[in-house]
Amino acid sequence: MSTFWAPGTDAPPAEAPDYPMPRAAGCPFDPPPALQTVQGQTPISRVRLWDGGTPWLVTRYEDVRALLADPRISAESTHPHYPHMSPAMKERRRQSWTFINMDDPEHARLRRMVTAAFSIKRVDALRPAIQKIVDGLIDAMLAGPKPVDLVQAFALPVPSLVICELLGVPYADHDFFQANSRVLIKRTTSADQARVATQQLLDYLDRLIGDKLAHPADDLLSTLTERISARELSRSEAADMGMLLLIAGHETTANMIALGTLALLQHPAQLTRLRESDDPKVVASAVEELLRYLSIVHSGRRRVALEDIEVGGVTIRAGEGVVLANDVANRDPDAFPAPDQLDVDRNPRHHVAFGFGVHQCLGQPLARVELQVVYSTLYRRIPTLRLAVDLDEIPFKHDGNVYGVYELPVTW
């Protein structure tokens, strides 16, 4: 791994290593070793993406955090050198452009249309409903056959039920939207496949928005229809936003539930500490630590420089792409002592698992409450929960823009 292009060398970008880099066999929770090597050796270097582009890679915590908050950095995916994650994500962004890929002031105008539903108080008020969902799914698992796939029986249904309720999407359609979401998140999905999946989801959201325009309800899609009626939002923009919230609302949290459970099962002392504590602060800390340690959004935050920006003695030129590797930044020893250790008492609230800057995750309060309820309930109600297969039989989402497991066979 000594071939990456670093400041002070004249090696052409042709020698830039491929990104994303592979994780090591047998270390499913750790970032790719090559990425950690880069982080130790240089603050900034070039990498090569799937489309041949060679953006800058930034890996250290302080730099990642500073650049994510830097107004000279743009999230606009329409820029010619925007470093897209995959053919599918490029196609999805082209077809369905939302505020996560816009800069202020348009970003702020659109984001603020949906922020009320994710305020701390509003989300905290959902806690009893989330607890009920979690308890009901555990009841069903305990009453059913074992072993069971925790992803299908629990990890996917919890956030899907919650986001459906919040948005006003019928949960009965979960197979449809989960399947299309799965297509869009895979790095191996072609642009054509992504076009079809995106269009199906947009058509679906548009139908729901049509229903809500005729029959408004107490949900977030109906809130968006009020904006349509007030001519502050077009119907297609509302569908774009609905699709974004539906995908983001279930996919990421589901991966945190399943992968988090697997990580805890592999760290029994940490699991015991979490299970035997009655202190909500320990649960909250464990959630932050698992967010940091697992950093499931493991493909870097993608940006473009609007002006020349100096980082670690190198000038990122205006117009160049930048990949901000928040996953390995969360393992930076300068920001987190003994970073590769899972420590549920660490409470590392300054992690960048949700990003940083104006685009920091909109749904983070909801994700936190969902994970707090799950992590404080599942292992107490099923204290003998264990893997039903060996660790090396678990299929990990190495080909996903979001990391996790495809299946998690468990028994008790």
Place this chain on the structure above:
Amino acid sequence: MKVIVDQSKCVAAGQCVLSAPDVFDQREEDGIVVLLAENPPEHLVEDVRQAVVLCPAQAIWLEEQAKEEKQEDKE
């Protein structure tokens, strides 16, 4: 210590409310920050400092920082 918030910069991530719920709240209509206590008591100072650090939009300052910013603007 005086706390200053900039509602125009706020992105309603809620980090400040989680850090110091007696000092920060969010507007009902859009989750934008509301300052409950401009001069918070001593025992909340550390929590407020955490809110300053964690705010992703850098929309919260303490008074001494605000003064520094003003000076920079003049230069």
